[in-house]
Amino acid sequence: MPRQVAAQPPNLLKMTSDSSNPQLHSDTSLLSGLQSPDDVKVLDDEQLEQLAVEIRDTLIRTLARTGGHLGPNLGVVELTIALHKVFNTPVDRFVMDVSHQGYVHKMLTGRAGQIDSIRQYEGLNGFLLRTESDHDCYGAGHAGTALSAALGMAAARDLKGDDEHVVAIAGDAAFTCGPTLEALNNIAETTKRFIVVLNDNEWSIDKNVGAIAKYFNALQTNKAYSDVRQKAAEFVERVGGQGVRRLAKKIERSAKNLLFPNVLFEKFGVRYFGPIDGHNLPLLVRTFEYLKEQEEPVILHIITEKGRGYRPALEKPGKFHGLGPYNVVDGSTSSGGNPTYSEVFGRTVTNLAKEDDKIVAVTAAMPGGTKLEIFKEEIPARYFDVGIAEEHAALFACGLATQGLKPFLAIYSTFMQRAYDMIIHDMALQGLPVRLCMDRGGLSGDDGPTHHGLFDIGYLRHIPNIVHMQPIDEDEFADMLWTMAQYEEGPIAVRYPRGVGTGAQPKESPRLLEIGKGELIKDGNDVALIGLGFVHDLAVEAAEELEKQGHSVALVNPRFIKPLDEELILEVAKRCKVICTFEDHVLKNGFGASIIELLHDAGIDTPVERVGWPDEFVEHGKVDILREKHGITAESALEKILPYLPTKAATA
Secondary structure, three states: OOOOOOOOOOOOOEOOOOOOOOOOOOOOOOEEEOOOOOOOOOOOOOHHHHHHHHHHHHHHHHHHHHHHHHHHHHHHHHHHHHHHHHHOOOEEEEEEEEOOOHHHHHHHHHHHHHHHHHOOOOOOOOOOOOOOOOOOOOOOOOOOHHHHHHHHHHHHHHHOOOOOOOEEEEEEHHOOOHOOOOOOOOHHHOOEEEEEEEEEEOOOOEEOHHHHHHHHHHHHHHOOHHHHHHHHHHHHHHHHHHHHHHHHHHHHHHHHHHHOOOOOHHOOOOOOEEEOOOOOHHHHHHHHHHHOOOOOOEEEEOOOHHHHOHHHHHOOOOOHHHHHHOOOOOOOOOOOOOOOOHHHHHHHHHHEEEEEEEEOOOOOOHHHHHOOHHHHHHHHHHEEEOOOOOOHHHHHHHHHOOOOOOEEEEEEHHHHHHHHHHHHHHHHOOOOOOOEEEEEEEHHHHHHOOOOOOOOHHHHHHOOOEEOOOOOOHHHHHHHHHHHHHHHOOOEEEEOOOEEEEOOOOOOOOOOOOOOOEEEEEOOOEEEEOOHHHHHHHHHHHHHHHHOOOOOEEEEEEOOOEEOOOOHHHHHHHHOOOEEEEEEEEEOOEEEEEHHHHHHHHOOOOOEEEEEEEOOOOOOOOOHHHHHHHOOHHHHHHHHHHHHHOOHHHHO
């Protein structure tokens, strides 16, 4: 039985008379006049519907230039309007899970005029941000945070004797996440007034998986659903007094019949309402008006369509979850030329698995982002997507490893943080050979501080029994993946950046790397430059300038973060006047810090200068802009190095 939602609004692509030049509507008269949520409250139903059209139009046109999370925001337009129609931020609190769907909220809270700066340097952040607006009560960028944080706010409200409303808005994918279920377990015992909106669109970044996703789908397609929708329609018409209460009881009983015998939410002590059409604005408004009067925890289950109103986003919801600039007419995007590191990973691991039936692939709801979709298509029996559940993914991979399989666990660096206990307690302590493939290792640019992978060296390098690597190009990356496939002594990790690589084509047959051995690319006696991974190009650039000034430069590709090639590093340190390290990571407890420790322990006093990110959460923006601002450049390295070197005549 198909999903039941309201008919699609007209596609916002409006054809001209000759049907050859599609254009978007450009009238945003209502939207441009909004200065605060108070302006939303005075609009009638017809104006609210027009506002929804204008918001979708603005999102499609704007994100075509800036990139961003188009699909999720198109799916919550009516929901966000209804919330602001009924509730009063910033006094009332909206806590959005992940908060990548917060663009509409930003537009309705005085930031519509800045929406073209979304995810741009010094512009609006792509997620909710407490420092950006009083209306953003909680900032987040990872899934599964909303219910727990909102429940804490509700508990604080109760303790203080206040009466504001707290509304948690979470997608169905967030209900596969451990913290969400932990919060559900605690709601009824913590507060009597709490509203959860379950925004059910069957997608996280990719198609949702697992028993909970199947459970929600069963709710949507149950034959009793049509009865509930009919009663909901009656609810819109009959708003007032005893009639509302009697009708609400009827809807409640129908919902119970729909869910019976597995009344999941009510077993947690949370009263369930729904599912209802999440694009029916009058229904949403009336429902929220009723729910805000309840003196018990409630959950409203709404059905929405990710990408609603824009055909390309509906047809490819995974692609349009979050993307760069696109052609507004057909949704097409331009190729970056060289394959991305993620694509090299997906193709290489798939090819390795075809030759080794012990290799299995595991991801946490990110087959597209990690490019394990290649593995999924070609070797589906050995592919596992566990949903947004990184801790479970790590433990699951440990179980696979105990049985002699070779799990490649692909998770973004920023999300691998969530599995930190498992890496120590389960992988390293037991010496289990889980292969940690840490995508987005380094700056993640426009996504900002919640997504920058700037901490994984620090949280891995002090763990016993672990190997950690980073390649300087795609060819070496393939070598590292092959080396990981052969390594059986314990956990082994590789970090690699977002985006395209250098264009170095991997060899037909990758080579096995010796664990803990780096590469001396060029020898020299004045200065040693050690460039880790993606920023090795900065070391090369600095070396060229130093040689022009007559200095002898040793250039090192370390390959291994742990174990370090101590012999190589100590050798160049003994004969050089200064060492400079380069890393796409924070300097605190980073790669350069490990070099300082090594030299100190060896009694070598060669000074070490470091180029890397500062001890702060780095803002969002284009990588080149942020590198320049924070001194992640060859020029910055030269400023640090030259005071240690005698002035020499430049060579011809």
